[in-house]
Amino acid sequence: MSKEFxxxxxxxxxTIRTGIPVLGDLKITETLVVTWIVMLIITGLCxxxxxxxxxxxxxxxxxxxxxxxxxxxxxxxxxxxxTKFDKLIPFVSALFVTSVVSNLISLTGLRSPTAxxxxxxxxxxxxxxxxxxxxxxxxxxxxxxxxxxxxxxVMTPFNILSELATPVSMACxxxxxxxxxxxxxxxxxxxxxxxxxxxxxLIPGAVGDFLSKIPIxxxxxxxxxxxxxxxxxxxxxxxxxxxxxxxxxxxxAEEG
Amino acid sequence: MGIxxxxxxxxxxxxxxxxxFWTLILQICNLFIQVFLIKKFLFKPINNILEKRQxxxxxxxxxxxxxxxxxxxxxxxxxxxxxxxxxxxxxIVSDAQKEAQTKADALVQDAQKEAADIKAxxxxxxxxxxxxxxxxxxxxxxxxAMDIAGKVVEKEINENDHKKLIEDFISKVGA
Amino acid sequence: xxxxxxxxxxxxxAGCGIGAGxxxxxxxxxxxxxxxxxxxxLEAIGRQPECKSDVTSTMLLGCAVAETTGIYGFVxxxxxxxxxxxxxxxxxx
Numbered sequence: 031m032s033k034e035f036x037x038x039x040x041x042x043x044x045t046i047r048t049g050i051p052v053l054g055d056l057k058i059t060e061t062l063v064v065t066w067i068v069m070l071i072i073t074g075l076c077x078x079x080x081x082x083x084x085x086x087x088x089x090x091x092x093x094x095x096x097x098x099x100x101x102x103x104x105x106x107x108x109x110x111x112x113t114k115f116d117k118l119i120p121f122v123s124a125l126f127v128t129s130v131v132s133n134l135i136s137l138t139g140l141r142s143p144t145a146x147x148x149x150x151x152x153x154x155x156x157x158x159x160x161x162x163x164x165x166x167x168x169x170x171x172x173x174x175x176x177x178x179x180x181x182x183x184v185m186t187p188f189n190i191l192s193e194l195a196t197p198v199s200m201a202c203x204x205x206x207x208x209x210x211x212x213x214x215x216x217x218x219x220x221x222x223x224x225x226x227x228x229x230x231x232l233i234p235g236a237v238g239d240f241l242s243k244i245p246i247x248x249x250x251x252x253x254x255x256x257x258x259x260x261x262x263x264x265x266x267x268x269x270x271x272x273x274x275x276x277x278x279x280x281x282x283a284e285e286g
Numbered sequence: 287m288g289i290x291x292x293x294x295x296x297x298x299x300x301x302x303x304x305x306x307f308w309t310l311i312l313q314i315c316n317l318f319i320q321v322f323l324i325k326k327f328l329f330k331p332i333n334n335i336l337e338k339r340q341x342x343x344x345x346x347x348x349x350x351x352x353x354x355x356x357x358x359x360x361x362x363x364x365x366x367x368x369x370x371x372x373x374x375x376x377x378i379v380s381d382a383q384k385e386a387q388t389k390a391d392a393l394v395q396d397a398q399k400e401a402a403d404i405k406a407x408x409x410x411x412x413x414x415x416x417x418x419x420x421x422x423x424x425x426x427x428x429x430x431a432m433d434i435a436g437k438v439v440e441k442e443i444n445e446n447d448h449k450k451l452i453e454d455f456i457s458k459v460g461a
Numbered sequence: 462x463x464x465x466x467x468x469x470x471x472x473x474x475a476g477c478g479i480g481a482g483x484x485x486x487x488x489x490x491x492x493x494x495x496x497x498x499x500x501x502x503l504e505a506i507g508r509q510p511e512c513k514s515d516v517t518s519t520m521l522l523g524c525a526v527a528e529t530t531g532i533y534g535f536v537x538x539x540x541x542x543x544x545x546x547x548x549x550x551x552x553x554x
Contacts, residue, residue, distance in 0.1 A: 037543055039300035046293055048308075056308040059300055065316050072320065076327035083335045085342060092335075099332040120329050124321040143313075148306045152313035199529065206532030207525075209302075213539065266525045273522070302543050303536065 035220045037213050040146050061146040068131045068143065102126075109273060110280040118279065121160075125153060126272045133208055133264025136215075137256065144208045144267075147201065154197035157275045161196070164282040200274055207267045211259035218255060222247040427459045466553055473549040481541040487534025494527045 040060035047055050079095035088096070102123040106115055129144060136142040143149045166174045178189040223245035230241040300306065435452055502520040506513050 039302045042296050042298050044295050053307045073323045080331040120325040121321050124324045148309035149313045151305045152310045203529045206536040303540050
């Protein structure tokens with residue numbers, strides 16, 4: 031256990047030299063690897079849940095899968111108040127489930143992909159593109175540009191700023207919450223490691239040296255803080271991200 | 287320029303807060319792949335089965351409604367035929383009653399007429415018999431009177447007394 | 462390493478530390494805001510106990526959104542503590 035505490039970014043496992051000057055090298059980071067694991071888990075779960083579907087006498091597994099689909103449908107339909115955004119349902123569901131599983135995978139000791147700003151930035155960029163596309167589709171390109179000058183032309187820079195603030199705030203909100211969980215978990219493990227090293231270091235001889243390397247106090251207590259920082263925060267942020275996505279897109283589809 | 291120049295295995299850490307362009311691009315791709323996978327493996331089969339079940343339920347409801355309509359129409363039919371039968375029965379009964387009444391009336395009338403006839407005939411008979419009897423009685427009385435007169439005559443009676451006596455007698459008897 | 466370099470590093474580190482401390486003042490806002498939200502939610506629950514679940518979920522959502530500014534402050538603080546000093550050190554070397 032190191033005496034100094036530091037929080038570091040995700041590990042870079044490999045670097046592929048692309049030779050593109052500005053964009054830099056393609057780095058295979060922990061974020062990407064864990065994202066692939068998350069995707070495998072979700073897809074495996076989907077395949078498992080939808081195995082041998084029946085019309086009648088359904089199994090608990092099928093009932094659960096149907097409940098998930100109904101929940102996704104209801105989430106989008108209730109928050110938009112209509113069924114014209116049904117095309118969004120798979121996207122929002124995928125976003126939600128990826129976010130939740132990514133947030134909760136930190137419980138297994140892996141690093142959450144959502145503790146890397148790139149992930150949230152990617153999601154927010156997609157959402158921002160969808161919002162803008164919906165706005166242009168609703169009002170036309172001229173109407174979209176005109177929307178920036180409301181209520182008066184002087185407000186244009188502020189409108190542009192607030193428009194750009196949407197994806198930034200979405201990404202930073204999610205990232206900050208997850209990162210705070212990572213940092214606080216790290217701090218707690220570090221402090222408990224120090225405490226157990228100090229405690230077990232009191233035992234003289236080689237036994238004490240050996241035992242003091244095991245952070246024995248790290249068992250149990252982090253689980254309690256984990257309830258808030260991993261479970262609550264993780265699920266809540268995923269929910270809020272999806273909620274805001276749906277709301278922004280529903281708002282963008284309104285004329286005006 | 288081997289594979290080593292292209293690919294380097296590293297053990298460094300990325301900065302804590304940074305946006306890596308390639309990670310961003312790959313994460314966007316990952317998100318869309320995830321959307322596709324979740325659509326294909328969760329939404330498609332489940333929506334399929336839900337739709338099928340919906341159709342099944344719709345069909346069952348439709349069938350039930352049709353069966354109910356059929357039953358209703360049958361019921362109406364039965365009810366109307368029952369009402370018809372009732373009215374027919376009532377008609378028959380009333381017809382029979384009327385007929386019976388007519389017949390009874392006719393019978394009574396006939397009987398009354400007959401009785402009246404019989405009575406009239408009987409009265410006529412009686413009258414006739416009475417006349418006959420009176421006549422017979424008159425004849426007999428006449429004969430008797432003759433006999434008596436013969437006997438009286440035998441006892442010397444004048445013709446005047448004789449005649450007067452007979453007439454007197456007859457008139458008395460005829461009265 | 463010259464004296465000026467040491468001095469410059471010291472100033473940079475001090476700036477980072479002070480900045481991080483200032484950034485965490487941002488925690489006050491969400492604290493007050495969430496406190497208000499929760500107190501209002503409690504009032505609402507007291508008035509209409511049958512709406513407890515609705516009020517609670519909406520309140521949690523609102524709190525999580527209100528917490529955003531605090532989280533921005535936190536992220537800024539983290540940047541100043543863990544990222545910025547490294548950048549300055551690299552620059553000053």
